[in-house]
Amino acid sequence: MRNGMVTDTQCRTDSSDLASQLLSQVAEFLPEDGPILVVRGPEGDYSISDHDRLEPSFCQEVLEDLHDRIGDGWEPATIQAENYFIIGLQVYAEPGYNISVFLVLPGYSGETVRANTDLIETLIGQIHAIGNLLVRIRQMERFLQFREYLGVKKVK
Secondary structure (H helix, E strand, O other): OOOOOEEEHHHOOOOOOHHHHHHHHHHOOOOOOOOEEEEEOOOOOEEEOOOOOOOHHHHHHHHHHHHHHHHOOOOOEEEEEOOEEEEEEEEEEEOOEEEEEEEEEEOOOHHHHHHOHHHHHHHHHHHHHHHHHHHHHHHHHHHHHHHHHHOOOOOO
């Protein structure tokens, strides 16, 4: 997957890919007709939690601009585009490997977002927490592999 490609969760099966892991974990608890989650991996590939409700070209046009704003320090960044209100944030993974997460709210206006700010902030907090847990799991897996490589015996 290279720059600008759009996929759905079923196409992304590499368990070592943090972006797809984050998408699959968060998408599990999103309601069917609720927010749509889009994750941009470090190589510019986009994965969508519900590609039937969001046109892939939308990601390439609108979200890339929002991603650039996030990278410049505007976080979370928001935009109203077409019939969507979008909140973008960056989840730190490791040096040189950051992923952007976009919470796409179909049918929301600025007023609707303000009325639901507490719920939206809770969801954003959960996304950050899940991302941080996945990063810690990756770090632990690498540590254990390194220990195994060095031949360190397991403590019983």
